[in-house]
Amino acid sequence: MRTILFLLQKEFRQIFRNRSILPIIFVMPLMQLIVLPLAADYEVKNINLAVVDHDHSTYSAQLCAKISGSGYFRLVNYGSDFKTAFELIETDKADLVLEIPAGFERTVVRENEDKLFIAVNAINGVKAGLGGSYLSRILNDFNQDVRLKWMQLPRYNSMPVVEVTSSVWFNPHMNYNFFMVPGILAILVTMMGSYMTALNIVKEKEIGTIEQLNVTPIRKHHFVLGKLIPFWVLGMFVFSVGLFIIARLIYGIVPLGSIALLYGFLAVYLLAILGLGLLISTYCDTQQQAMSVTFFFMMIFMLMSGLFTSIDSMPLWAKGIAYLSPVTYFIEVVRMIVLKGSTFTDLKIHFAAITTFALVLNAWAILNYKKTS
Amino acid sequence: MKQFIIFIRKEFKHVFRDRKTLLMLFGLPIVQIVLFGFALTNEINNSKMVVLDYAHDKGSQELIAKLEASRYFEIEKNLLSDKQLEAAFREGKIKTAVIFPPNFYHDLMHTNKTQLQVIADGTDPNTATTLVNYIQTITGQYQQQVMGQTKLPYRIVPELRMLYNPELKGAYNYVPGVMALVLMLVCVMMTSISIVREKELGTMEILLVSPFKPLLVILSKAVPYLIVSLVNLAVILLLSVFALGLPVNGSVVLLVSVSTLYIITALSMGLLISTTTASQQTAMLLSLMGMLLPTMLFAGFMFPIENMPLPLQVISNIVPAKWYYIIVKRIMIKGLGFASVWKEVTILFVMTMLLLGISLKKFKIRLA
Numbered sequence: 186m187r188t189i190l191f192l193l194q195k196e197f198r199q200i201f202r203n204r205s206i207l208p209i210i211f212v213m214p215l216m217q218l219i220v221l222p223l224a225a226d227y228e229v230k231n232i233n234l235a236v237v238d239h240d241h242s243t244y245s246a247q248l249c250a251k252i253s254g255s256g257y258f259r260l261v262n263y264g265s266d267f268k269t270a271f272e273l274i275e276t277d278k279a280d281l282v283l284e285i286p287a288g289f290e291r292t293v294v295r296e297n298e299d300k301l302f303i304a305v306n307a308i309n310g311v312k313a314g315l316g317g318s319y320l321s322r323i324l325n326d327f328n329q330d331v332r333l334k335w336m337q338l339p340r341y342n343s344m345p346v347v348e349v350t351s352s353v354w355f356n357p358h359m360n361y362n363f364f365m366v367p368g369i370l371a372i373l374v375t376m377m378g379s380y381m382t383a384l385n386i387v388k389e390k391e392i393g394t395i396e397q398l399n400v401t402p403i404r405k406h407h408f409v410l411g412k413l414i415p416f417w418v419l420g421m422f423v424f425s426v427g428l429f430i431i432a433r434l435i436y437g438i439v440p441l442g443s444i445a446l447l448y449g450f451l452a453v454y455l456l457a458i459l460g461l462g463l464l465i466s467t468y469c470d471t472q473q474q475a476m477s478v479t480f481f482f483m484m485i486f487m488l489m490s491g492l493f494t495s496i497d498s499m500p501l502w503a504k505g506i507a508y509l510s511p512v513t514y515f516i517e518v519v520r521m522i523v524l525k526g527s528t529f530t531d532l533k534i535h536f537a538a539i540t541t542f543a544l545v546l547n548a549w550a551i552l553n554y555k556k557t558s
Numbered sequence: 559m560k561q562f563i564i565f566i567r568k569e570f571k572h573v574f575r576d577r578k579t580l581l582m583l584f585g586l587p588i589v590q591i592v593l594f595g596f597a598l599t600n601e602i603n604n605s606k607m608v609v610l611d612y613a614h615d616k617g618s619q620e621l622i623a624k625l626e627a628s629r630y631f632e633i634e635k636n637l638l639s640d641k642q643l644e645a646a647f648r649e650g651k652i653k654t655a656v657i658f659p660p661n662f663y664h665d666l667m668h669t670n671k672t673q674l675q676v677i678a679d680g681t682d683p684n685t686a687t688t689l690v691n692y693i694q695t696i697t698g699q700y701q702q703q704v705m706g707q708t709k710l711p712y713r714i715v716p717e718l719r720m721l722y723n724p725e726l727k728g729a730y731n732y733v734p735g736v737m738a739l740v741l742m743l744v745c746v747m748m749t750s751i752s753i754v755r756e757k758e759l760g761t762m763e764i765l766l767v768s769p770f771k772p773l774l775v776i777l778s779k780a781v782p783y784l785i786v787s788l789v790n791l792a793v794i795l796l797l798s799v800f801a802l803g804l805p806v807n808g809s810v811v812l813l814v815s816v817s818t819l820y821i822i823t824a825l826s827m828g829l830l831i832s833t834t835t836a837s838q839q840t841a842m843l844l845s846l847m848g849m850l851l852p853t854m855l856f857a858g859f860m861f862p863i864e865n866m867p868l869p870l871q872v873i874s875n876i877v878p879a880k881w882y883y884i885i886v887k888r889i890m891i892k893g894l895g896f897a898s899v900w901k902e903v904t905i906l907f908v909m910t911m912l913l914l915g916i917s918l919k920k921f922k923i924r925l926a
Contacts, residue, residue, distance in 0.1 A: 208843065217851070224861045224870055231864050274721065275892055277884065298713040305718065308891055310601070310726035312862070317718050318691065328714045335712055347621075347666065347697050348673045351690045354647060356680035364682050384839060391759075469578060472838045473751050477582035485589060493860065494598045495685055497605050497653070503597035521650055524681045531649040 188403055192411030196385075200415060214373040214423050218431050222365045225493075232316045235262040235270040235279040242290035244331070251327050252283070257319045274306045281305050281316055293331065355525050362436045367519040368492045370427040374451075375458050375486070375512050378420045379479055382462030386412060387475040390466075409551055413459050420455045421448075441526030450518050450532070453539050457511045460546030467553040486512040511542045561770050565778035572752070573782050583748070587740040587790045588797065594732040595802040601726070602688055607631045608646060610638060610657045617663025617672075621700050625656070630692045643677075653679045654689050666704065722891050733798045734886035735859025738879040740794065741787050741817070742824050742853045747845040749783050749828030754841040757832075776832075776921065780825045787821045788814075807893025816889070816903060820882045823910040824849075827878075830917035853879040881905050 201207070234252065238245045253260045261279050262270060273279035284302040286292075292299040303320060307313035356363050389395040398408060428447075432438040440447060462479065469475040489496075489507040496507050507513050514535045521527040529536070574580065607625070611618050626633050631654075638646060646652050657675040659665075665672035676693055678686040723730040753776065756762040765775045791814070798804040806813065827849060835841045854860055856874035863874050874880050881902045888894045896903075 203839075213843075220870070221855070224855050224866050275888070275894060275898060277887075293712055293714060297711050298715060300715045300717050303716055303718045305720050307720035307723035307726055307730075308887060309731045309862075310723060310728055313720055313723070314601075314726055315688075317720075318695075321716050321718070324714055324716045328712070331714070332712050346671050347701050348671065349676055349690075349694050349697050350673060351676040351678060351693075353678050353680035353683075353686050353690075354644075356683060356686075359680055359683035359686065361683050384842075388839070471576070471755070472842075473748075473755060474576060474578040476747075476751070476842055477579045481582045481586055481589075484586065485593070488590075488593050488598060495602060495605075495682065498599050498601060498603045499597050503593075506597075517650065520681055521648070525648045525650075527648045527650075531645070 188407050189410055189414075192403070192407060193414055196411060196415040200419075211423070214377060215426065215431060217373055218366070218369060218427050219435065221369050222362050222436065225361075225365050225369075230257055232258050232281060232312065232319070233261045233273075233279045234258040234281045234283060234320075235273050236260065236264075237267050237270045237282060237284040238263065238265055239287040240285045240289040241265070244290040244293070245285045247330075248285070248324075248327055251330075252320070252323055255319070255323050257316075271304075274304070277306075279306070280312060281320065283320070294335070363438060363524060364520070366432050366436050366438055367523045368490075368516050370424065370432065371512070371516045371519045372487055372490070372492060373427065374420050374424050374455070375515065376483060377423060378416055378455055378458045379462040379465070379483060380476075381416050381419070382412060382459045383465045383469070383475045383479050384472055385416075386463065386466035387469050387472050390469075391471055405551060405554060409463065409547075409554065412463065413456070416459055416462075417452075417455050420459075421451065424451055438523065440523040442522035442528065446529055446532070447519070447522045450515070450522075450536065450539065453536070453543050454511065454515045454518075457539055457543035457546055460543060460550055461511070463550040464546055464553065467550055467555075486510040489513065490516050492516055508538075511539060514538050514542075562774055562778060565770065565775065566781045569752075569779055569782045573786065579748075583744060583786055584790065584793070586743070587736065587794050590736045590740065591733065591794055591797045591802070594736055595729045595798070598732075599728050601728075602685060602692075603629050604632045605630060605654065605685070605689055606652045607633050607654045607656060608638065608643070608652045609633055609635045610643075610655060611635060612637070612660045613658040613662035615661075615663040617666055617704075618658040620703075621658075621674075621697065624696055624700055625693070628692065628696060630689070647677075647679055653685065654693070656693065727802075729798065729802045729804055730891055731859055733794070733802070733804055734883050734890060735857055737791065737794055737817070737886055738820075738857050738859070738883045739850075739853055740790055741821055741882075742849055742879055744787050744790060745783055745821055745824030746828040746831065746849045747842065748786075749780055749825055750831040750835070750841045750845055751838050752783075753779050753829070753832035754835055754838050757836060758838055773918070773921065776829065780829065783828075784818075784821055784825060787824075788818070791817050791821075804891075805893075806890050808889035808895065812896055813886070813889050816882070816885050816899070816906075819903065819906055819910065820878065823878045823906055823913065826910055826913035826917055830913055830920070833917055833920040833922070852877045856880050857883045859883060876909075878906060878909050881909075 236249055236252075238249070249260065249263065252258050258281075262273055264270065267282070267284060270279065270282045270284075274282060282302075282304040284304070286299065286302070289299055289301075301324065303317065305313045305317050353359060386395070389398070403411075428440070461482070465475055465478050465482075469478060485506075489499075489503065489510060490512040491507065496504060496513070499507060518527075518532055518535050521531065573583070609622055609625075611622065622633065622635070625631055634652075643655060647655075655677040657677070659673055659675070662672050662674075674697060676690055678690050680686045720726060753762075756765065766772050768775075795806065795813075799806060828845070831841055831844045835844060852873075856863065856870075856877040857879040858874075863871060863880070866874070885899045885902045885906075888899050
């Protein structure tokens with residue numbers, strides 16, 4: 186026990202003396218937590234629209250007014266030349282071109298039907314899909330307005346109508362930050378934990394000080410615990426600052442579920458992720474290697490974790506990979522507890538999985554750590 | 559010149575002997591392309607849905623069959639109580655619930671109006687919106703089907719054409735972004751760390767006192783990463799054309815030369831970082847904070863720049879990746895020529911000159 190206390194004293198001193206490490210631990214994660222959710226706004230709005238009007242009729246003017254009044258679109262150009270509008274698409278100044286054919290109003294009234302052409306810059310598929318469907322819906326509305334002007338609709342519905350009433354649970358205002366902030370907080374704690382442990386041990390290897398530790402009577406598990414506990418404490422600290430100060434004060438997110446449950450999971454999760462760092466460090470000899478390998482895995486974990494894209498939509502093999510990463514479970518758990526107030530019974534599988542990760546990774550790391558080279 | 563080549567050979571050996579770093583140098587771009595191409599989609603498939611069918615009539619069954627036929631939903635029919643429904647949402651078992659009221663079809667046929675209740679899990683607002691949209695569209699189709707062929711007067715028919723990417727694949731958006739990210743990563747982080755490493759281990763001192771020109775020592779460190787980056791570029795392009803079916807519509811020569819310019823921008827950034835730092839960890843921190851994060855944030859392929867608050871939009875202009883991303887999209891996917899990208903290329907060129915100028919000025923022959 187005393188040995189561990191001495192080791193802990195040494196580690197904490199080293200961490201707090203190192204001026205280049207301190208910002209990684211304290212400033213960077215918090216800065217990211219402030220900046221990232223501001224930037225990660227996926228809501229599709231401000232779609233730039235160029236209108237090519239060959240008709241110049243009352244209808245085309247009304248249609249343009251209706252579209253720009255909808256709030257989704259920004260009218261960037263109104264002209265009667267398709268080539269200019271297309272150039273705007275090429276230079277990314279416009280996302281959509283709406284072409285109103287000549288004689289539009291007359292054709293609709295006399296022949297009962299006319300077509301409108303919409304060209305969408307579809308490189309960003311999501312924006313294109315949503316933009317197209319918004320515009321179609323507005324056109325539909327406009328169509329209804331036109332009809333109402335020309336004919337008296339019967340008092341009762343003449344056509345069968347299925348009214349869809351939708352309600353959104355857990356986040357009724359559809360606030361995107363509520364979704365992103367807990368996820369980003371999870372990623373930050375993960376990155377910090379794994380990087381710090383991996384680099385810390387490899388640095389001792391590279392400089393040669395690990396040799397000095399190896400010749401002392403310190404036991405293997407003393408050494409490992411001495412390395413894990415400081416970063417475990419720091420991880421807890423950063424998470425608390427993120428949760429209680431930034432998420433609550435800046436974004437107004439108050440966890441719905443039990444804080445004790447959240448911390449219980451975090452405690453096990455940190456062990457798993459520090460174990461991963463430890464494992465990487467036993468396989469690497471230089472800091473450059475440790476950083477590359479950690480980065481490689483973190484990148485995969487982060488992309489597959491469901492932070493940005495939904496796991497449900499992935500093909501089966503990708504889902505398999507996603508659930509082989511501890512990060513996926515953590516992000517799910519943080520979101521579930523914070524936003525939905527899930528309880529321990531809802532999270533049994535997650536707890537079982539993360540405990541397995543923690544045991545396997547740490548056991549593997551300890552087995553692989555050799556005192557002799 | 560001969561000495562220079564010998565130095566470059568030394569650096570190459572450094573790079574290729576380190577197998578674990580090679581994993582990152584060549585493995586990362588491949589993994590990223592595969593993940594972005596095949597695993598990560600923003601579209602929604604097989605989202606789990608529970609149907610509470612209190613009507614159990616012709617109408618509800620037809621509509622459920624229609625929902626099932628779309629690839630968006632994985633449907634489970636179950637009559638849950640309010641509590642059970644909430645629990646299912648809390649456990650994350652379902653993302654949406656559709657509730658058919660009793661007499662669904664009867665009401666539809668006799669009063670011409672019936673209701674369908676949809677509940678969506680709002681923790682992920684975008685998914686919720688999209689799912690509700692899908693359900694509305696499918697319901698609309700069903701309504702059309704019930705209505706039969708009666709055509710309404712005064713119809714305005716929108717005809718949608720998706721330019722460049724008719725199948726709305728995510729890869730068109732991601733591949734140029736991955737190029738920007740990987741090249742930046744390899745050049746800035748690896749270059750700066752490998753130079754600083756020699757400083758930290760003390761071997762830099764030895765190199766600097768050799769009769770070889772100090773400036774060339776540094777340049778010879780950059781050359782292997784330039785070549786590794788060009789190989790990566792080729793791998794990414796080949797993979798995206800042959801595995802993902804992405805077109806290269808514009809001139810390949812133009813694409814490669816612009817990419818070389820971008821690589822040099824990144825290398826000079828790495829050089830600048832290495833001249834200002836003394837330890838590998840600081841170099842890593844600086845390249846992560848100073849380059850990698852901004853690249854992911856502001857290149858525009860992961861997060862839409864036009865949605866950001868104004869200060870961030872202004873900051874995004876000083877990130878080289880943003881300009882490179884625009885150029886690659888225009889050349890590769892839109893198939894445009896130099897005339898349409900000269901402005902962006904000039905910006906990149908000026909950035910490179912500035913970075914190179916500052917880092918050469920800061921470069922010291924003597925170590926402190």
